[in-house]
Amino acid sequence: MIFPIVAYGDPVLRKVARPIEKDEFNLPELVENMYQTMYDSSGIGLAAPQIGQSIRLFVVDGTPLNEDEEEEDKDPSLEGFKKVFINPQVxxxxxxxxxxxxxxxxxxxxxxxxxxxxxxxxxxRDIDWNEHVDTFEGMAARIIQHEYDHLEGKLFTDYLPMLKRQMLKKRLTDITKGNVKVDYKMRFPK
Incomplete structure (x- = not known):
């Protein structure tokens, strides 16, 4: 099942997501649906708040970033970098x-x-509820940081200088109103 992506301006994107209990969801199905949604949207990461679920879960697959690169330009941190992060803690x-x-x-x-x-x-925790402590670097670390921010109610635009944010204000308002062209399903704030 492909979920609509929640658009900028929806309050769920600004909430701190809550932890998941072990048997609270059908995790294999939810994770598979999140991957389908991410691939349908040509994304490399997707956090649960982006599908309207304020829970601490995100999926990543950075391998497409290496697909078109020459061998010497491939990012080693992205080799086999397809993971599920449940209840992550930086x-x-x-x-x-x-x-x-x-x-x-x-x-x-x-x-x-x-x-x-x-x-x-x-x-x-992974999909089998095994706990991991891992260190990631480079592009893999960046993808994780971006998706983790979604669980903390932060967006990449929060890191921009005030002037840049002011310059983007109209475009961000247009997204909130649904005045944007995308080739994937989106859900806009009411």
Whole structure:
């Protein structure tokens, strides 16, 4: 099942998501639906708030970023980088901050440079409810940081300088009103 992506302006995107209990959801089905939704939207990550669920869950698949790259240009952090993060908790963010132009399925048509630390250490559960503590770097770390922000009620636009946010205000308002062209299903605030 493909869910509509919740658009900028919906209050669910600004809530701190709550933890999931082990048997609260049919997790395999929910996760599969989230992956289908993400792929249908040409995304590389999707957090539960983006489908209207204020719960601590996100899925990622960074492997498409390497598909069109020459062998020497492939990002090693993205090799086999398809994961489910349940009840994640960031333990540490370290390393130099580096800029990369980010976008978001909930904020279509807007991209901007965001600075994030190079490494992230995170504790989370997988689909089988096994607990992991892993450190990720580079683009994999960035994807996790972006999706984790959704669970904290943050959006990539929050990291932009005030002037840049002011310049984007009309475009963001248009997204909230549904005045945006996308090739995937979206749900706009009422």
């Amino acid at each position: 333990l540490e963010e370290t390393g130099d901050e580096w800029a990369f132009e980010e976008g978001c399925l909930s904020i279509p048509g807007i991209r901007a440079d965001v600075y994030r630390p190079e490494f992230i250490k995170i504790k989370y």
